[in-house]
Amino acid sequence: MLENPRSPRVRAVAKLTKRSARQETGLFLLEGPQAAREGLAFRPDTLVEVFATPSAMERHQDIRDGAKDAGVEIVLTTEAVLDAMADTVTPQGIVAVARQSPSALRDVFAASPTLIAICEEVRDPGNLGTIIRAADAAGADAVILTGRTVDPYNPKVVRATTGSLFHVPVAVGADLAEVVERARAVGLRVVAADVEGADFLASRDLLSEPTAWLFGNEARGLEDDALAQADLALRLPIYGRAESLNLATAASVCLYETAFAQRAAS
Structure with a gap:
């Protein structure tokens, strides 16, 4: 369980709200269950990790199963950690990190x-x-x-x-x-x-x-x-x-x- 909102891992994810960090890492944030669900359904190869509260994983078992099928790590967190990561006020218990994949x-x-x-x-x-x-x-x-x-x-x-x-x-x-x-x-x-x-x-x-x-x-x-x-x-x-x-x-x-x-x- 990831519990410290000030941990280096949490801060690294939170930085993805800034363009400079997205450009440096080639990563971006997916906030909320719908965004994570679409990423797993259509571009599972781009998903890096999913952060979720235990209650959110209970509510959204399809996301848990989709992440497992895609080999994407699920990290359980507290609400405070999710709040520190997200750009939104209410990330609905799930934040994912994905690789940018623009088309040529x-x-x-x-x-x-x-x-x-x-x-x-x-x-x-x-x-x-x-x-x-x-x-x-x-x-x-x-x-x-x-x-x-x-x-x-x-x-x-x-x-x-x-x-x-x-x-x-x-x-x-x-x-x-x-x-x-x-x-x-x-x-x-x-x-x-x-x-x-x-x-x-x-x-x-x-x-x-x-x-x-x-x-x-x-x-x-x-x-x-x-x-x-x-x-x-x-x-x-x-x-x-x-x-x-x-x-x-x-x-x-x-x-x-x-x-x-x-x-x-x-």
């Missing part, structure tokens, strides 16, 4: 994608996590992070994906110009989501074709040089009095509309 850009495009999301300087962790989750739900082939987009292994991003980080390929640290070039080379049309773009409804028929959506910063949108790299820019209509849509909400609509169009055409 060449592998994303070698798979002949028909729908991808490109995130250019998306800074809010909740937005990025929700976009990854929406891309997964819409059946997108990948999410590619360019510019200074937030680290996808940030604990807030990981929580917001609710496990989708393990379902859809995510490429990181890519150069936007290279991504656009590769996208066009495999037959994708690059469509920017932009408030100054053309009417979405007038151009939605184009979405039945292979599409790479380009989403920009929450506050500034896409810079002019980034916007200029797209083949087309579209805006979602606002029918009510809202000033605009949240980035993740707009991205979800764009991805789902494209998924609908592509499936209707197939």
